[in-house]
Amino acid sequence: MTTPHASAAPCEFEPQGEGRVTEVIDARSFRLEDGREIRLAGIEPAFPGKSAAERGRVLAVLLAGRHVRLHSDDDTPDRYGRQTVFAWRLPDEVLIQQELLTQGEALVSPEVNDGECAAALLAAEATARETKRGIWADPTAIKNTESPGGILSGIGRYTLVEGKVLSVRQAGATTYLNFGRNWTRDFAVIIPRRALANLAAAGLVPKSLENKRIRIRGFVEARTGPRIEVLQAGQIELIGEK
Structure with missing residues (x-):
C-alpha cells in the first residue's frame, strides 16, 4: 500500500516503490530489505577525505531501519546495478537529499535537469552555507x-x-x-x-x-x-x- 503524500513536490518524479532500509553503505547509498541497492541522485558527498563509514554516519542516523519511498526520472540501473533515486523518509516525508544539503553534509550535483528540483536543492545548500553548517564551517x-x-x-x-x-x-x-x-x-x-x-x-x-x-x-x-x-x-x- 502506497503512503499518501502531497503531489508535485520538487524532485518527485516517477514512483519507484517503497522499502525499509537495512544497511547504509556510504554517504549516498543504502540497501533495502528487498535487496535493492539505492544511490541518492542529485548530490555529491561533502567530505571526500573521510572513510566510507565516517561519511555514511549521518545518512545512517537519517535512514537506518526506516521506510522510504523512491522517485526517479530514469529507472535504469547504473553499471553497478544500483537505482539512482530521490528518497523520502516515511512517515515524516523528509526528502533525504534536501536534509543532507541543509546539514552541510552534501553538495548539489549538476546532473539534475529539472529546474524546480535543482532550485530546491541549491536553496538547501545555500541555507547550510549561510549558517556555516557541516562543510561550510570551513572558510x-x-x-x-x-x-x-x-x-x-x-x-x-x-x-x-x-x-x-x-x-x-x-x-x-x-x-x-x-x-x-x-x-x-x-x-x-x-x-x-x-x-x-x-x-x-x-x-x-x-x-x-x-x-x-x-x-x-x-x-x-x-x-x-x-x-x-x-x-x-x-x-x-x-x-x-x-
Whole structure:
C-alpha cells in the first residue's frame, strides 16, 4: 500500500516503490530489505577525505531501519546495478537529499535537469552555507581562483570554485574560461564542443561570462594548472545574479 503524500513536490518524479532500509553503505547509498541497492541522485558527498563509514554516519542516523519511498526520472540501473533515486523518509516525508544539503553534509550535483528540483536543492545548500553548517564551517570550503595551489590540493575531488572570468578563448574544439593571466599555472574551466548545446539550451553562452564572477562545481583535474571540465549548465552559477 502506497503512503499518501502531497503531489508535485520538487524532485518527485516517477514512483519507484517503497522499502525499509537495512544497511547504509556510504554517504549516498543504502540497501533495502528487498535487496535493492539505492544511490541518492542529485548530490555529491561533502567530505571526500573521510572513510566510507565516517561519511555514511549521518545518512545512517537519517535512514537506518526506516521506510522510504523512491522517485526517479530514469529507472535504469547504473553499471553497478544500483537505482539512482530521490528518497523520502516515511512517515515524516523528509526528502533525504534536501536534509543532507541543509546539514552541510552534501553538495548539489549538476546532473539534475529539472529546474524546480535543482532550485530546491541549491536553496538547501545555500541555507547550510549561510549558517556555516557541516562543510561550510570551513572558510576554505569554496576555493578561490586566485589561489590555484589551493584548488590543486583537491585533485579528483568534487569542488566548488569561485572567481572572476578574465577571458574566454577557443582553441580547436575546446572553449576555455580563464581566471588568470598565466594559462599554464592558473585555474581554468574547460568546455568541450559537445557541451555547448547543453549550455545554450540553458541560456548560457561562454563568451557572455567574460568579466563575470561565477561559481563552478565539478571534479578538479591537473592539466598543467588546475582545471574543471564543464559538461552541464548546472555546473556554472553567476554570483549575485538570478
